[in-house]
Amino acid sequence: MRHVISILVDNEAGVLSRVAGLFSGRGFNIESLSVAPTLNPEKSKMVITTTGNNEVIEQIIKQLNKLINVIKVVDYKGKEFVEREMILVKVSAKEGSRAEILRIVDIFRAKVVDVSPKSYTLELTGDRDKLEGFIDLLTPMGIVDFVRTGAVVIEREQKKRRRL
Amino acid sequence: MTKIKGAEAFVEALRREGVRHIFGYPGGAVLDIFDVIMDVKDIGFILSRHEQGAVHAADGYARSSGKVGVCLVTSGPGATNTVTGIATANMDSIPIVVFTGQVPTHLIGNDAFQEADVVGITRPCTKHNYLVKDVADLPRIIKEAFYIAKTGRPGPVLVDLPKDVMNATVKFQYPESISLQGYKPVYKGHTGQIKKLVDLVLRSKQPVIYAGGGVIHSDASDELRRFAHLTRIPVTTTLMGLGAFPSDDPLSLGMLGMHGTYRANMAVTYTDCLIAIGARFDDRVTGKIDEFAPKAKIVHVDIDPTSISKNVKVDIPVVGDCKLVLKDIIKAFEKRQDEIKILTKRLDVWHERIEEWENKYPLRYNKGDKIKPEYVVEMIDKLTPEDTIVSTEVGQNQMWAAQFYKFRMPRLFLTSGGLGTMGYGFPAAIGAQVAFPRRTVVDIAGDGSIQMNIQELATAVQYGLPVKVMILNNGYLGMVRQWQGLFYKKRYAHTSLAVSPDFVKLADAYGANGILVENPADVEDAIKEALKIKGPVLVDFHVEPEEDVYPMVPAGAPVSKMLLV
Numbered sequence A: 001m002r003h004v005i006s007i008l009v010d011n012e013a014g015v016l017s018r019v020a021g022l023f024s025g026r027g028f029n030i031e032s033l034s035v036a037p038t039l040n041p042e043k044s045k046m047v048i049t050t051t052g053n054n055e056v057i058e059q060i061i062k063q064l065n066k067l068i069n070v071i072k073v074v075d076y077k078g079k080e081f082v083e084r085e086m087i088l089v090k091v092s093a094k095e096g097s098r099a100e101i102l103r104i105v106d107i108f109r110a111k112v113v114d115v116s117p118k119s120y121t122l123e124l125t126g127d128r129d130k131l132e133g134f135i136d137l138l139t140p141m142g143i144v145d146f147v148r149t150g151a152v153v154i155e156r157e158q159k160k161r162r163r164l
Numbered sequence B: 001m002t003k004i005k006g007a008e009a010f011v012e013a014l015r016r017e018g019v020r021h022i023f024g025y026p027g028g029a030v031l032d033i034f035d036v037i038m039d040v041k042d043i044g045f046i047l048s049r050h051e052q053g054a055v056h057a058a059d060g061y062a063r064s065s066g067k068v069g070v071c072l073v074t075s076g077p078g079a080t081n082t083v084t085g086i087a088t089a090n091m092d093s094i095p096i097v098v099f100t101g102q103v104p105t106h107l108i109g110n111d112a113f114q115e116a117d118v119v120g121i122t123r124p125c126t127k128h129n130y131l132v133k134d135v136a137d138l139p140r141i142i143k144e145a146f147y148i149a150k151t152g153r154p155g156p157v158l159v160d161l162p163k164d165v166m167n168a169t170v171k172f173q174y175p176e177s178i179s180l181q182g183y184k185p186v187y188k189g190h191t192g193q194i195k196k197l198v199d200l201v202l203r204s205k206q207p208v209i210y211a212g213g214g215v216i217h218s219d220a221s222d223e224l225r226r227f228a229h230l231t232r233i234p235v236t237t238t239l240m241g242l243g244a245f246p247s248d249d250p251l252s253l254g255m256l257g258m259h260g261t262y263r264a265n266m267a268v269t270y271t272d273c274l275i276a277i278g279a280r281f282d283d284r285v286t287g288k289i290d291e292f293a294p295k296a297k298i299v300h301v302d303i304d305p306t307s308i309s310k311n312v313k314v315d316i317p318v319v320g321d322c323k324l325v326l327k328d329i330i331k332a333f334e335k336r337q338d339e340i341k342i343l344t345k346r347l348d349v350w351h352e353r354i355e356e357w358e359n360k361y362p363l364r365y366n367k368g369d370k371i372k373p374e375y376v377v378e379m380i381d382k383l384t385p386e387d388t389i390v391s392t393e394v395g396q397n398q399m400w401a402a403q404f405y406k407f408r409m410p411r412l413f414l415t416s417g418g419l420g421t422m423g424y425g426f427p428a429a430i431g432a433q434v435a436f437p438r439r440t441v442v443d444i445a446g447d448g449s450i451q452m453n454i455q456e457l458a459t460a461v462q463y464g465l466p467v468k469v470m471i472l473n474n475g476y477l478g479m480v481r482q483w484q485g486l487f488y489k490k491r492y493a494h495t496s497l498a499v500s501p502d503f504v505k506l507a508d509a510y511g512a513n514g515i516l517v518e519n520p521a522d523v524e525d526a527i528k529e530a531l532k533i534k535g536p537v538l539v540d541f542h543v544e545p546e547e548d549v550y551p552m553v554p555a556g557a558p559v560s561k562m563l564l565v
């Protein structure tokens, strides 16, 4: 089961390796990771996606909480949240495929950020499904290089349900 | 306010923490600190002969006294030599603070002379660690280091001190309070959970208390005894919990686990209500996990949430300090006297069953012509004062000490339980002797383990620390040989210690005393003599070479399937 976990930490040297070491030292895999300072420059927010059964995740969260530099851990399982990730893809663009690529860009509301006679570099933001759909369609064109940022998430504001 | 050097601030901070002793070893990166320490009168310095010895000594000091042990070593090799000691303390939750020298900040990362990334190396085996980059942070970091080491689930903290930081000057101001947003241990147990626990226990028919080292760390032995006596529930302890409950108490089942007593292992197998307190369901305790306490509802009191439901699914978790939670448990029980009466009456049947187990297979050993190691331990138990501190090495010696020495009080048994570090016992005994100069301190040793830190004999002699080392010399790495005998068709691959020193001459060479004992009839007198000698003594007992430790639960087997003598 995939889990998205956000971790508020002290923005200090070595904190990332404490968190990463906790995963690797117990044989847990980090699927994606993003880190950046918060509005308070002394704190950083990490978002980690990982997989494991409930016991594994429970243990990971307890272990994270045990780190002195970890202030807050949130597991988004069962929560309503917005997830976004960005990719940059360099796709080979030959005479016959340039138009098709641009059509895909249009459909996905992606952006062309660099153009050369042989390739397009594209930028797309979205949730995981969207990014994967995009990659699937581009793969036959020949992907030269691509890079993902890893997911970032934010909890949705609780909306009051109107009673019918 | 006048400015002082980092090295002086370091000493002043230790003073504020009430430190009385430092165990350590000098070197280039810590010259400035040593230069200051030389003139300090109120903090004693004990020069070990190996940095591993210094950390184990700080650990033994902490285990026996309950205070934070302190260690100071140089950078690079000095620091890496502490790693085994730090990992040992980490596994057993022992509060120590290890200060390591470091190359000057501008050289960090340059592969400078005697540089090692000690913060990186020790990250997984400390509770927390620090690199001090600015002398202004030094007082705060030292305060935090001691606080983190001794609070919550205790553990080792390392502080890396670059040489230039120790030379920089600072207006010394020791912080009054601590603010660590990410560290707030929970001490008080949840009232609702405690109520559930009490309800469950009152309904139980065959309850057992399984107490671990956490009871000792939180000084909860009195509360544990009151709880057990109030409810008449039998108590088994882990290796780390020995002494948490008096082993001569009628409710004591002795130790459980791989080399536990028959009755303790049978009791946890048949219990319907297992009350774990400050214990962590280690594999050496549970054996085959699916068959551990299979019929039981499990209650678990522990200060560390990560210990709960880690190995065994727990029905009623209570996160909190053992002492506070036990106090609350006792209070809750005291309100239910009528139900307690019914419970204690109902437990008659359970106690009878336990007694049958005990009568069937008590702890025992066969007599022989050679000295039996079990007998040596029994005699040490008989001849030493009640407040004797006993450390052990690792292997058969450790298990015989656990089985045949009767621990009646907490903080008297020092052993490397979690990491199983050979070479731990002797320096740990030295540390305990520093904490308690007038008490008897004994290291029950093996002929293999003692050679791992034998150099500390010089430390014991230099500081007049009269530690008694009782070597159960079987000529083997005995515990490994035992496994080879049982599970590897008696193929004793490299476990014979064909060459060992003459321990009597060795003691003599160090300026200590040595006694050789070869006959069972001389055991008692030799121990008496060793106890009488004012200085450190090595007693070399030539024991039955192929004696095995029983009972034994083979690794991975259920604890009810014990091999017996």
Ligand SMILES: Cc1ncc(C[n+]2csc(CCOP(=O)(O)OP(=O)(O)O)c2C)c(N)n1
Pocket (backbone or CB within 6 Å): B393, B394, B395, B396, B397, B398, B420, B421, B422, B423, B445, B446, B447, B448, B449, B450, B472, B474, B476, B477, B478, B479, B480
């Ligand atoms: C540092 C270290 N190395 C290896 C081991 C593995 N080991 C466990 S017990 C043991 C034998 C110990 O021999 P000895 O000290 O003579 O004790 P005995 O079992 O004979 O009483 C060994 C090698 C260990 N626990 N620690």
Ligand SMILES: [Mg+2]
Pocket (backbone or CB within 6 Å): B446, B447, B448, B472, B473, B474, B475, B476, B477, B478
């Ligand atoms: Mg031996």
